[in-house]
Amino acid sequence: MATNSPPSIDHSRPPLYRDVTVVKWVVQIAALALTLGALWFLADQAGDNLRASNVPTDYDFLSVNPGIDLSSGIDTDPDTGGRALWVGMVNTLRMAVAGIFVATILGVIVGLARLSNNWLLQKIGTVFVETLRNVPLLVQILFYGAVFASLDRVTKDVGPINGWLHLSNKGLSLPRVHIADGFYQWLIVMCIGIFIANEFRKRRIRQQDATGEESYPLLSAFAVLTFVAAVGWFIHPIFGFVGEIFGALSSFVSGIPQTVLQIAIGVLCVGSSALWIRSFLNSRRTPAGLARLTDDDYFRMIFAAVGGILGAIFFLILWPGLSSWMINSLSDLFNVLSNKFGDGRTGRPIDVDLPNIVQTGKFPNYGPSGLNFSIGFAAVFFGVVFYTAAFIAEIVRGGILAVPKGQSEAAAALGLKRATALRRVIIPQAARVMLPPLGNQYLNLTKNTSLAIAVGYSDIVQVGQTVYNQTGKTLPVVSIWMLFYLSCSLSISVIVNFFNVRMRIVER
């Protein structure tokens, strides 16, 4: 074949400084070295300066009693700084999850209202959006706080409340639904029920495909699940024996020797990187044999190999305590689980307590038996929900308008009913446009909950500020805030991206 090539082709290699492959590798390595060097330099400088100016950078406060009370949360009188921050995180997460849920529903309703042919609905939607998105969120939160603070005071009558709910300037108290004795046994019944219901749903779908008759698969699966839940309410004690299984597992796990687990972890690290490299090579294999690997492919394989070996070294030498920690915590977990079953747990799986009023300090307040929402919670909640819903409404409207008119015309021309056309044709395409900006709004909502500090709701920022006012550990607290918000935001991004990829339209 070589004889066929024209004589003018020069097969000699170019000089190194002109060789694309060499230049690429050199630039990559140089960029990596430069980045690492800059980071190291900055960290070193910052450390020197902090030491010189005596700014504390240690995390001792996490295990010291901060001596603070929180306005609301799972623990209003935390033992340690770490516990206090944990309560704040839970409060922030509660607010974010509840807010995202309600803001999405409200936003979709308002967005559809703005698109409707009904004049009144359209105008109400427009006024909602234009008012709420043009007033700063902080002003709105302060406004709601002021409104709720002007409610009646709690009366001095201590004791259970006459009725289901109580509203006052301390907030709202509702009956609290909580997990009771038989819950975990009932949970096993429910898992079996979900499995049965899912099988039932699949069967109904197959039936619908075979006969063409509408068989309402989701609805009937839900009916099956409800039936199982109701039966399980009475028969759940038969699963009391599960506790013994967990007990046996617990003693089995605590009997595993540390060295065995240690070696297993090392093998897992190296083995998973080896497996990854193998599957990567397979994915590059064409029917004609192994395709030529690019430089990037070599980069990836080298990184995977180095990562696996470094991981093994890290777990075997630098952190040998990991295996004993894993054994202990797993054994503890099984122990805890085994205590949730058996032993006369024949009561109801779920129970309800009515709200009551207690007086521990100077003023009467709602007792722990009810589900209490403080004024601060309500102010922040309504603030972020209404504010974000206004933006979500615009996203929904834009998403639906972005689907070409021809799509609904084609659906109509085929005889599809308006509802079927929306569900099968319009919404799947609109969702594709809506998801990325919707993800942004969820991130904004989560971060905006930090405005809770304005009305004294104990979110992570408010708690953190109290902690560093007491202890002076400003930088460590700020680092925890940053890490917390970063992990929240990344989690939301990952979830939204997952759906984004699933909705992608195939072209070419």
Place this chain on the structure above:
Amino acid sequence: MSIDDATTAVSEKLAGREDMIVCVDVDKFYGDFQALKRVTATIKEGEVAVVCGPSGSGKSTWIRCINRLEVHQGGDIVVDGIELTNDLRNIERIRSEVGMVFQQFNLFPHLTVLDNITLAPIWVRKKPRAEAESMARALLERVGIPEQAEKFPGQLSGGQQQRVAIARSLAMEPRVMLFDEPTSALDPEMIKEVLDVMKELALSGMTMMVVTHEMGFAREVADRIMFMEGGEIVEVGTPEHFFTNPTEDRTKLFLSQIL
């Protein structure tokens, strides 16, 4: 009058056939602008009627009125004995009996070719999925692209997309097919493959109403050509009459511009 002569000639060929589409004095306004002016025509069962005319003459508006994508404000439209009124049930019945092919194809980009075709049979006709799919594959065979069933519309050429759109309409087993400039968005080399499918459909006896500028197709396949301008039907006749001996000056002008 010559229009009557031409209509009579067609009527002899289609004598004794049922009326499929009857339009009587149909009016349509956009604001103050009158898009259709007392349009009156009858299309028989099995007839291929081609509607042509300069752009803005109301041909697309008229064809879109027939399955109520546009609402007519005056006159009557009766399709296969069902009158098109504000009655939702009538609208749905007419739409499931009338297939429509659009200039821009309007395939559903998020569904595969097969799902595009089976969507309406499954959700409107309540057909079992297996039956709908085997029919869809048979239709893809008929329009000449059986190997594209699992692909998405974005992966097909324009001509293939339009043939899928035709198959999608045929899956509802319509009594009438409406074509709204089906080849206007296509590259020249793809026009033929779509026209071939339409010719095959015409020969199989389907009632068709076609808005098009493809005069070759009109001459070869049409039973009757209607020329519209300014929202009115100006001239009606057999292809022979229309191309060789048009009576109206406006028709002559139009033909001199496009032939």
